[in-house]
Amino acid sequence: MSIKKQFIKSKPVCKVTFSIEAKDATSASVVGDFNNWSIEEGALNKLKNGTFKGVFNLDTNASYEFKYVVDGAYINDEEADSFKWNEFAGTENGVLVV
Template structure:
C-alpha cells in the first residue's frame, strides 16, 4: 500500500494518490470522510500488476479518515497512513491522512 502527496502551488489543494495491491480482487474503493464513506464514490482502477490506484484532490490543512473497501466486503487500512484513529461505529481503527 502506498500514499503519495503532491501539493499544488496555485490552489490550496493536495493531489493524493491512493494505491493498494489486491491481485485477487475484482473491485476496490477508497471510502472516507472526504466522500461521506460512499463505496461507489471513489473506485480505484486496477492496473496490470494487480495494484488498484486513484488520485483525489483534497483540501490542504485538513485530516481525513479512510479505509479501502475490497470486493464490497473487506475493509483494510493503509500501512502508509499518517496515523490511525479508533472508530466506535466500526469498532476498529481507521487510517488517517494529513494534508
C-alpha cells in the same frame, strides 16, 4: 499499499494517489471523510499488474479518516499518517493529513 501526496502551489489542494495491491480482487475503493464513505465515489482503477489506483483532490490543512474496501473487506493502509479509533466501526481507521 501506498499514499502519494502532491501539493498544488496555486490552490489549497493536494492531489493524493491511493494504491493497493490486490491481484485476485475484482474491486477496490478508498472510502473516508472526503467522499462520505462512498464506495462508488472512491472506486479505484485496476492496473495490469494487479494494483488498484486512484487520484483524489483533497483540501489542504485538514485530516481525513479513511480505509480501503477490497471485495467488501475493510482494510487500513499501514502508511497512513496515524490511526484513530472509531466507535461506529468498532476499529481503527487510517488518518491522512494534508
